[in-house]
Amino acid sequence: MTNKVILVGLVSTVVLAGCMSQTTTSSEQPLSFLDDFPKSGTTLPYSVLRDDLVDGKTNETFEVRNGGFGSAMTAHPTRSNQFYALTDRGPNANYTGDYGKGKTFPVADYTPRIGLFEVADDGQVSLVKQILLHRPDGTLISGLPNSSALGGTGETPYHANGMPVLMDDSQPYNQQSNPIKLDDYGLDGEGLVALKDGSFWISDEYGPHIVHYDANGIEIGRINAFQADARNTHYLPAVFQHRRANRGMEGLAITPDETTLVGIMQSTMKNPDKAAQKGNLTRIVTVNLKTGDTEQYLYRQEKNENSNSEIAALTQDQFLVIERDGSFLLGGPKKANPNAQKHVYRIDLSTGTPLSQVALSDSVKRDPNHGLMIEGLTLEQYAQQNGWSALAQYGIQPVSKSLVVDMVKEVSYPHDKMEGLWVIDHHHLGVLNDDDFATWSTNGQLEQKYLSTDQVDANQLYIIKADLL
Template sequence: MFKKSMLHALAAAALVPAAHAGVDLIAIGSISGSYEDLSTRTAAPLENGVPGNRLGGLGSGLAYAGGNTFLALPDRGPNAKPYNPLVDDTVSYIVRFQTLRLALSPSDAGSALPFTLTPTLRKTTLLSSPTPLVYGSGAGLGNRIDGVTPIGSGAPALNAARHRYYFTGRSDNFDPTRPSTNTLNARLDPESIRVSNDGERVYVSDEYGPYVHEFERSTGKRIRSFKLPANLAITRLSAQSAVEIADNTVGRVTNKGMEGLAITPDGRLLVGFMQANLEQDKKGSLRIVTIDTYTGATRQYAYKLTDGSGVSEILAINNHEFLVDERDGSGMADTPLLTDTASAAKVKKLYVIDLDGARDVSDLSGDLSAYAVTKSAAPFLDVVAKLTAAGTDPRLIPSKIEGIAFGPDVSIKGVTKHTLFVANDNDFLATIADPLKLPSDATRTMVPNPNQFYVFSFDDHDLPRYVPQRINDERDRDHGRDHDDDED
């Protein structure tokens, strides 16, 4: 046993060099949380009064698509505004991804950081199915925020206008007679996105099912869904998360499903990450699910939490090593209302893990820690430490650091460096109570809560086995101008 423990410790130490002085913050950029996206046909107010094309939640998932192009994935929509507990305040927000240009340019002399990051929204793509989906009837839900208009069916009005079946974030859009992994359900809570090597398709993971869907990148139409293991599903479904959690003993915990998704550089393997333990597993024992995109075969591996409350993302370093985003819920927008107390960010750390030699735990449950994949003893990147060292108050570091993606190489003082882009989920809250002031302060007001992007540089010493994913980006899919998918 001692020998096995020593070998595991040595393997963990070998994952990451002892020093990470080369990992540096090089740029910060943002997009206002009050903007609207390019899907003007969805701009009408949702059930809670929020515009249906609010540009928010961009860092739930972030994928590199070549050049300066990134895909940003909001989650199920603006449900942080209370209006109806029977559907967990979820709304008929049509889920989508945003195509962004994240351009780095050298900063002016005297700037604190070497680069300036300029984000530009280029395209909004709505996610749909070519075949019918299951929507809630709206019966018994009462009226919208105006107190007059019935909430009605969960099917978006755009379905009839576009002759499509759109996925939405509303929690009652499901068939109660089938397991949660039923791919006919219209409810989708997307949390991560990755691009195929040919650049033509995107893969999206979700928390409701959980699901992993493949969509056509240009149109957002679903191409296929991967069959996930039955032990990830729940069988007693509800529009209310508390009811689902109480009624199930097997499967994903509600709102803590497949939060992360990676694609290996060879483009063959998708690697999903459950945010928290399954109902049948011990707390702190998380599951990684690999999917062979050629055969559909799956495997499951165990992960042991270190000091966060869950995992938000996974990113491929090569075909067997990955960065894992482990975090807590503290930080800016953790407590967005005027009556709440301030919250300082603490745990936002990226660890290196290695699946090589790990045991498939598909047939196991309970405490999986003995089979946990090899994990670096120290984090590759401590986001809170880096940002506070650069002068950012920890109360202004976003609570939900969720999107991570490698980006284009840059030159710093004549030396080529790799880049890592990190983004937050701002929960579609355009403003929040000032995190720097306490509720007792009479001058406390609402302040902007933007979509944030942080860029870090690193070199081959920091990740010696880093292999970039090669994405075909020769064709300009955005046609050089801003638009939404109404033009396809």
């Protein structure tokens, strides 16, 4: 492992106006370089976590980068020249070893974290600090999977050499005395909210969990769908236990008055089975932080198994939402797809049907585990089998949506993932990708993640002119 740090320029700014954001900043004057921001975007700083692994394709060593600050981003609530960005659980890749299907964690002790970045008047960026995430007792969390009691999907964590991650790696595996290491505080963070009091809310892809951290990254509260979890301050509806693996609560926002969290699931949930998760129905949930009351709304994706990767507040009811597929415009590790979809939509919760208000009947019932059901089918099943027009016959409408930005048309967006949204002002939107710590895997073999023959994927910030009024 190395300690070398590579810094590359970043030009960015944050000026939020009125309630056009999750928070309000102290400045309302946009910085002068906004209109001249390079169309191709600017790369965020990164350090190198390790550079001794051998690329499965080239047989040469490659870099695992941190980087990784692309799972979410949000403005600093009071300092107009600073913003926060979030990592997920750390570098990982699909892998099947002697202990079953799971993930390779080439930096198994990685701690998920929030980065605070500052932009100088000349547009240069510095990483002010990293806020590592901690348990309530002050010890560092990991990005390792949760146990099955908290929604774990049986992912076995492996080291890069194919050995399982154990409670004590110096000793051989023993199911009782030295089992596979899991972490019920482990987080695969994907959504980020920064509050005016200095604390943060983070949503993740595991439980899904929504966790409240203080300004030092120490857990002070938690929300999930598991009634037996004594750590919770409030609870999500039980249906959210059926999140699809690696497609949990990908986006998190808060209303401008900081009373209500708004989370969006990445894709159709496994409710009640894998066949149901292949649809285009995504759930949005709101949580009143004072009362714990929740509400659900439906979002209709443009095609089956798309991803909603971020949500950002404009007003109490209107939000921006990312909807994307997983393809690469220029190819990258996959075949080039000229029809790659990387969209930002404006949605309005007030136009969608609150699921708690749907009238019950002989055909429409509420199941304590699977939520609202129609003719014995979950909403995921019913929409998939009968279509959205059939849902409408029962008075169930998704939230309205209108296209704000097509990133492929706007900037020839080359990345597979688009996961960060930043409302800068009424006319400028920041977009950030997740670079997966510059790693990829093919048939379980780790490799460098390339966008083209010689371009390694990196966190790239784009600033887009858009009408956000």
